[in-house]
Amino acid sequence: MLIRSSNLCQLGISTNYKIVKERLIMRYLKIGAIVLIFSMIFSPSAAQRLQIDSLKTLISPQKDSLQVFIFNELSWYYKNIDVDSSELYARQAIALAKSINDQALLAKSFNSLGNAKQAAGKYDSALIFLNESIAISTALGDSLKTGATLNNIGINYDERGDYVLSLEAYFKALRIADATADINLKADILSNIGVVYKKQKQYDKVLEYYQSALELYKKINSPFGETVTAGNIGSVLLQTGDYKKSITYSLLAKKGYEALGYSRYIPYTLGNMALAYDSLHQIEKAERFYIDAYEQHSKFDNMYEMAYVCKNLAFFYLRNDQSVNALTYARKAIDLAKNVGAKEILRDCYYAMARVNNKLNLHEQAYIFQQKYISLNDSLIEQGRIKTIFELQTKYETEKKEKQIALQNSQLSENKIQLQRTYLVIAALVIVVTLIMVIFALMRSRLKRKQQLTENEKQLAVREAFIDATLQSQEAERKRVAQDLHDGMGQLITELRFLIGNITPTSTQQDRVTIVETGERVLNDMHKEVRAVAFNLMPQTLIQSGLVPALREMALRIQERQPLKVEVSSFDMDKRLTDVQEISLYRMVQEWTNNIIKYSGATKIIINLVRNEDDLSLTVEDDGAGFDSSKLEHSKGHGWKNILSRAGLIKATVDVDSSPARRGTSLLVSVPVQAAVEVENTR
Numbered sequence: 206m207l208i209r210s211s212n213l214c215q216l217g218i219s220t221n222y223k224i225v226k227e228r229l230i231m232r233y234l235k236i237g238a239i240v241l242i243f244s245m246i247f248s249p250s251a252a253q254r255l256q257i258d259s260l261k262t263l264i265s266p267q268k269d270s271l272q273v274f275i276f277n278e279l280s281w282y283y284k285n286i287d288v289d290s291s292e293l294y295a296r297q298a299i300a301l302a303k304s305i306n307d308q309a310l311l312a313k314s315f316n317s318l319g320n321a322k323q324a325a326g327k328y329d330s331a332l333i334f335l336n337e338s339i340a341i342s343t344a345l346g347d348s349l350k351t352g353a354t355l356n357n358i359g360i361n362y363d364e365r366g367d368y369v370l371s372l373e374a375y376f377k378a379l380r381i382a383d384a385t386a387d388i389n390l391k392a393d394i395l396s397n398i399g400v401v402y403k404k405q406k407q408y409d410k411v412l413e414y415y416q417s418a419l420e421l422y423k424k425i426n427s428p429f430g431e432t433v434t435a436g437n438i439g440s441v442l443l444q445t446g447d448y449k450k451s452i453t454y455s456l457l458a459k460k461g462y463e464a465l466g467y468s469r470y471i472p473y474t475l476g477n478m479a480l481a482y483d484s485l486h487q488i489e490k491a492e493r494f495y496i497d498a499y500e501q502h503s504k505f506d507n508m509y510e511m512a513y514v515c516k517n518l519a520f521f522y523l524r525n526d527q528s529v530n531a532l533t534y535a536r537k538a539i540d541l542a543k544n545v546g547a548k549e550i551l552r553d554c555y556y557a558m559a560r561v562n563n564k565l566n567l568h569e570q571a572y573i574f575q576q577k578y579i580s581l582n583d584s585l586i587e588q589g590r591i592k593t594i595f596e597l598q599t600k601y602e603t604e605k606k607e608k609q610i611a612l613q614n615s616q617l618s619e620n621k622i623q624l625q626r627t628y629l630v631i632a633a634l635v636i637v638v639t640l641i642m643v644i645f646a647l648m649r650s651r652l653k654r655k656q657q658l659t660e661n662e663k664q665l666a667v668r669e670a671f672i673d674a675t676l677q678s679q680e681a682e683r684k685r686v687a688q689d690l691h692d693g694m695g696q697l698i699t700e701l702r703f704l705i706g707n708i709t710p711t712s713t714q715q716d717r718v719t720i721v722e723t724g725e726r727v728l729n730d731m732h733k734e735v736r737a738v739a740f741n742l743m744p745q746t747l748i749q750s751g752l753v754p755a756l757r758e759m760a761l762r763i764q765e766r767q768p769l770k771v772e773v774s775s776f777d778m779d780k781r782l783t784d785v786q787e788i789s790l791y792r793m794v795q796e797w798t799n800n801i802i803k804y805s806g807a808t809k810i811i812i813n814l815v816r817n818e819d820d821l822s823l824t825v826e827d828d829g830a831g832f833d834s835s836k837l838e839h840s841k842g843h844g845w846k847n848i849l850s851r852a853g854l855i856k857a858t859v860d861v862d863s864s865p866a867r868r869g870t871s872l873l874v875s876v877p878v879q880a881a882v883e884v885e886n887t888r
Contacts (some may be wrong), residue, residue, distance in 0.1 A: 264717050273301045273310045280317040283558045284324045286468055288505060291321040293781065296365050309350075316354050321757060323357065323483035324469070326508040326545045328365050335361065349390070352381030356394050364509055366548040366585070375401070390428055392421035396437065403441055404549075411441050414791055432461030436470075440477050448481040472501035483521055484867065495521060512541035512550045519557045523564075531561045552581040563774065572776050575815060666832070683734070697731045752787045754780050756794060756812055763810075767802055775814040782821070785787040790823060790876065793859075796844050797825050805829025805870065823874040831870055834861040 263275055276298035283291040295318035302311040319334035335358050342350040355378035362371035375398050382391035399414035415434055422430030436458030442451035459474040479494035499514040515538035522531035533556045542551040554580035562571035624631070704724050708717060747755035753775045759769035781787070794812060801807050807829030815822045837845050852859045855876055863870035 218640075235274075268301060268304055270305070270307060270310060271610050273305070273314065275309065276301065276315055277310075277317050280321060284321055286466075286505075288321055288325040291324065291440075292318065295321050308345055309347065312338045312345065312347070312350055312354075315341070316350075316357065319354075320357060323361055323364075325506055326364075326510075328361050328545065332358065332361055334425055334688070339807050349385050349387055351389070352378040352385070352390055355381070356390065356397065359394075359397055363397070363401055365546050368404065372398065372401055388421050389427065389430075389453055391567045392425070392427070394417045395421070396434055396667075397431070399437065401543055403444070406444070406704050408441060412438070415441070421835055426799050427467055427468075428461065432458050432465065433470075435461065436474055436477070439474070443477060443480050443484070446484075446864065448484045448866075451481045468501075469505050469507075470508075472510065472514075475501065476510070480517065483517075488525065491521065504864065509545045509547055509550075512538045512545065515541060516550050516553050516557065519561075523557060528561055528564050531557065534559060534567075548581065548585060552564050552578060552585060555581060564765070569772075575776060579815075579817065701727045701731075747787060747791055751778075751781050752790055753814060755791055756814075758802040759791075759795065759798075760810075762888060763798065763802070769802065769808060769810065771798075771810045771812070773812045775816075777816045778814055780816075786855050786876060786878070789855045789857075790874070793848050793851050793874065794823070794825060800815055800844055801825075801827045801870075806807055819877065821874070821876045821878045823872075825872040826869065828869050830867050831863040831867050834863045837861060 261279070264272065280291045280294035281423040283294065295314060298314035298317060299311065302308075302314045315334045315338035316451045318339060320330045322328075322331035322334060335354055339351055339358075340355045342348075342354065355374045359371045359374035359378065362368070370798065375394055379391065379394045379398075381387075382394055395414045399411045400420065401416065402410045415438055419434045422434060435454050439451045439458060439863040440456030442448070442454065455477045459471055459478075460571060462468070462470045462474070475498035476492050479491050479498060483491035495514060496519050499518070500509060502510040502514060515534045519531045519535035519538060522528070522534065529716050535554050538550060538554045539558070541547075542554060555574045557580060559571045559574040562568070562574060595658060701724055704727065705718050707720055712720075744755050744758060745759045753773065757773045762771050763769060763771050782790075797829065798810060801810060801882045805827055807827035809828050811824075811826045813822075813824045813826075840846075846861065851857075852874065857876040861870065862873065
């Protein structure tokens, strides 16, 4: 799990707080000097505790800016260790700021209360107070404080799963950071933008933003920023599969938070290490870190992270065949996710519940949760929302370039007198530039035509490859049938002919009875051989009963020949598909299962079909060795080409989820069925 950075007033950094009067600064600087000496002797966390105790000694009944400042500093400190105390100090700061009618301090105090609510996972309440802070800061013209609060609003929307609104707030804050040249704020925002892009699986962009943030944190000597970034890099490495390196970075972050005294952030690193050990199949360590992370998040009532860890535990126990534990944690995660509005976690929990109930043979409940998962997942991956996310970045970059152009235009205006003396040169340059543009346009047009021709050739090559794969498949099928007939039927016919040839006029009655009985056995073997050949050509079950019964018959045949368990399940498959759809899907499953048997070393295959209103989803999962799915694109074999050819015939999309770093592979096929001919009453 990632930690977001907020640009808050940190102890030992904010002694130049402009709103506080001269006497406040002098008194607080004395405290800072004491803390500096203490930190040299002991540790930063001990020094920070000393500074907190020193601040508490300054609390008095006097109503002035000093007291508001102290309450805000205490609220910031307790946000990381005790959210109830953090909220209490923030509310005291608000009440006091109102009583002395100090709008700048009131804005800061609303920001503190918003952050305290956010730390407790109360996002709706947090947003109300953060917007109050922005309204006051905007009215005062304090852009820096507005940018800091926008950054916190971005965190709020991010944790709720509203990524469009999150990035919109972040880029607004980034514009302010650029305009005010505030390095600390910019570093925080860059780190937080990286968090959003991580959720979009744009890992190159994530590492780019984190690297930029890390350089800025080092520049301003921010141990907290460097620690957060190290933890976030560890989280990204989880996604790229570098689990050992991820554990190293997570341990660095854990030690950093312990040194800073931020115990609230430690369970984030524990959760990341649990995921890494889980991926490395170190079961006992993974379980211990998961539970430790959940218990430590519970101490701070951090419901969002509690839901996230519970979801991970549910899948952990599901993978390790502990269905009861998986069900328990999935239910906990659903309740917590609903409370905080965490849509992504809720979606994943629905999927976990569907799988657990299916394992427990509670198929009705499994179907209900499967439908909930599909519905919520569709709403989260709308293409328009993803497009808007990247448009926000483009808008920011465009505005930045426009400012640069405006600066250049200003410089051109200052040199206007000199440019007037060189009109002739400029005219010549314009002509040259025009010619260059014309030449460039012609070259570009030619390049486009060349690219179009290349694209057409590629499409033609793909079609030829599909045709070749189909022909090769047909030819291989003919050879197989011929071989089966030659090896099986041919030998049986020869044996029968030999038996008949042994019947002579001098044969005894007993010899003739023996020959007839043997011939009857040979005829039975011939019948079985003919049925086997006919099944391989076209299963009668597929023609007469449909896809699901045919797949179940295939599963039984595989289990008779192989030490392999094959399960077939379906939802809402009462209606038949078209002949082309059923045959194509059957052959795709047949081709893929043959590949599993040959290469994966799997012990179990699960085939699942789910029919929705407009499409049908087919998944084939196994527990065998994983592989690099990108290599399928360059495969020289005909199996994968046959699958793609069948998919193209029924306009299906095919995706493979596998990795050499883990066991298990999934084939995902989605088929549009809205145009299928209803054949239920015609067969």
